[in-house]
Amino acid sequence: MTDAALATRSAFVAACREAIGDAHVLTDAHDTEPFLTDWRRRYQGAACAVLRPGTTEEVAALVRLANTHRVALVPQGGNTGLAGGATPDASGAQAVISLARLNRVRALDPHNNTITVEAGVVLAEVQRRARDAERLFPLSLAAEGSCTIGGNLATNAGGTGVLRYGNARELCLGLEVVTPQGEIWDGLRGLRKDNTGYDLRDLYIGAEGTLGIITAAVMKLHPQPAARVTALAALASPHAALDFLALAQRTAGPLLTGFELMSDFCLRLVGKHFPQLRYPFEQSHPQIVLLELSDSESEEHARTLFEQMMETALEQGLVDDAVVAENLSQSRAFWDLREHIPLAQAEEGLNIKHDIAVPISSIGAFIEETDAAIAQAVPGARMVTFGHLGDGNLHYNVQAPEGGDAKAFLAQHQTMLNRIVYDSVDRHHGSISAEHGLGQLKIDEAAHYKSSVEVRLMQTLKAALDPLSLMNPGKVLR
């Protein structure tokens, strides 16, 4: 590092201390360490400082200082991202700007069904506040106890409620954003309809902090359903699951809030590593679907609807067996099976993960073709296929052959297997990152599969809004 560069950094850090107070500018290695590694410990970065502003005005002041001193900023929420989007590079020239102290719920308007929260509010807290007001905030995902709403919006988080309620994008009505120039855009509108110009909101959502820093948001609330009931259905194939999905949507309409696919191998892994979780059918079946109904009337109504649906599906031969949860704890047990798949997989050893989406109608063909290509490339590779079938989103993961050396398997095959999977996704007009974003993990893959027109449009937007490239450089776009 040149002396000039070092002088710049220390001038920047000193100015930040001035702006937000010593206590909120971390530079000691012990203090900064938790902010410099991603949750999966895949990336290790460095930073000239970790900045912890407490208000939107402080965020804006820091961004103006970053402009003055030409220091790049890496926004960070709960640091639970899966693509390294919140981890700085290794140079030590960047600063992390943590939004954790912007953690106020600014307003909750039950008649408007909205909650206005700052970026650093933890997702579970938003859910809790909604519940206290007899409302539902339906965004739900594994990291909800520590991820923040700002990060959810920056990555357009998905999770288990998308089928009915949409991604984070669909749950957001308005934003407050600090621009790369350090201005505050107040777009905190709580409106269902507003056609007065360009949709800035959706441009910032999913941009992973590369176009500005989200500091607050107006999120939609929904009525709290009277009951949620879960059921499991055993099927022969993903194709059958698709026909069953159409039947379930026809029968239950918008009451259908979950439709998750789990292959037999997923459940066998769960059984192996968590034997206390019982396999739910007497004999094994190739595929299991977990369904959830969120009913505004009653538990009884939901159960009756499920029973009619299952009867029709059994008659039509779509489903081979079915069980409707009889109470809350059984509903919980069914979800436990689903949620233990990633944990069981981790117990089984290192594996190659893919978070992909294809048109729902292509899921059967995608699995067949890609399974076959992988079996040919690496005989014995074990497919861990599960996910949000109702959204066309699969966690399509590859585990080393039984008894094989997982580490060697990854070293030898990961690049090739990624290529097989993503080429197949591309043939089916799918997405190589359905809900995790690009971060630094997938920028080259995204550039490979996107058209040159699309890459240029993205570059044009980045250059226009952030001409000095101070906002999370090296993420989303190279």
Place this chain on the structure above:
Amino acid sequence: MTDAALATRSAFVAACREAIGDAHVLTDAHDTEPFLTDWRRRYQGAACAVLRPGTTEEVAALVRLANTHRVALVPQGGNTGLAGGATPDASGAQAVISLARLNRVRALDPHNNTITVEAGVVLAEVQRRARDAERLFPLSLAAEGSCTIGGNLATNAGGTGVLRYGNARELCLGLEVVTPQGEIWDGLRGLRKDNTGYDLRDLYIGAEGTLGIITAAVMKLHPQPAARVTALAALASPHAALDFLALAQRTAGPLLTGFELMSDFCLRLVGKHFPQLRYPFEQSHPQIVLLELSDSESEEHARTLFEQMMETALEQGLVDDAVVAENLSQSRAFWDLREHIPLAQAEEGLNIKHDIAVPISSIGAFIEETDAAIAQAVPGARMVTFGHLGDGNLHYNVQAPEGGDAKAFLAQHQTMLNRIVYDSVDRHHGSISAEHGLGQLKIDEAAHYKSSVEVRLMQTLKAALDPLSLMNPGKVLR
């Protein structure tokens, strides 16, 4: 006009004839006339030609010619817009590019619940195709027999299904767009989840053709409900209507697909000009709400749900009287009342229209305060207040005092009344154009109420994507 300008235009027109064929380049005044005036006959433009390309490639070729010859293009769909967004300016230097010949349904995928349509497909045709496949395309508005899906997306159309299904934006999964440079961006993805970069789709939606030309789209379909049932409730005030809305959402959850407010004066106007439409209650009430349930089970189930809801509302004193439609024709009759309000208003004479939105919780206060301010400013002015209460969207229109000269009333008071209404909207953090867009009608108003940060961000995007300002200049932004 200079000779050079004239030569440019005729060279451009000749090149267009070469590119898409003589028959599709209209220059004769008789042929071009229908394209040069907006539907409400508020704007009269001129054009060097009306271009009618038949394919996306032809659109791209015409845009490249516009670049070569520096001719601005005004995209046009069904020409049913309410803000002059599709009408060229009066110079005669611009060309209209009609998307009407891009009218193919490219695909319908029932398992994926998507339909892929070209920009020129008429909305009612999309609805029809969906119905034929036992699906619902829920976008619905008065002009659906002639407006096109491209125009619906360019203006982010709203309509009567927004409460449950969202605006045009929420119904769109992917777009094909010709950029201002004449490249084709193929973003025709039919995915529920795709987090691989900036949200170009939503940037084009609602941009009214100022950032590029939408040539095709993948739209979401929903399951066809088994039954739709309508009811009317009589209430004392908009405040009561808000409490009733909360009750209806709690009781019916996502089955509630319509919640329309109509003031007593609206229904009296309907009764005056369309006496065959019977007032639905024995005595008159200050406000009437029309509710619609879309039920995936049965008509009987919907009616039972309505009856329970109305009973509770009557018990709680939210509602003074209620009637549930007993059959389809009565449901239709209830909607007729609602749909005849704008027609009755037109019969009553010229009036001042406002298409505004405020947070739903502010509707009562907005109406009270603004009614009072208008009554003070123009004693006797008659308020025609109706609209999509469930979306916070009101058609808040002002009619001249009884027996007054409507034309003189408009000439004298329109500017002042707009200011009163929009200032009030602004105080309530609302929108001055909820579903009609800005076009050329409201650009100055929008610039007046938007923050300078927001205007600059919009200008930055426009300059970056369309540096020569060839895409519908003078719309959305000045």
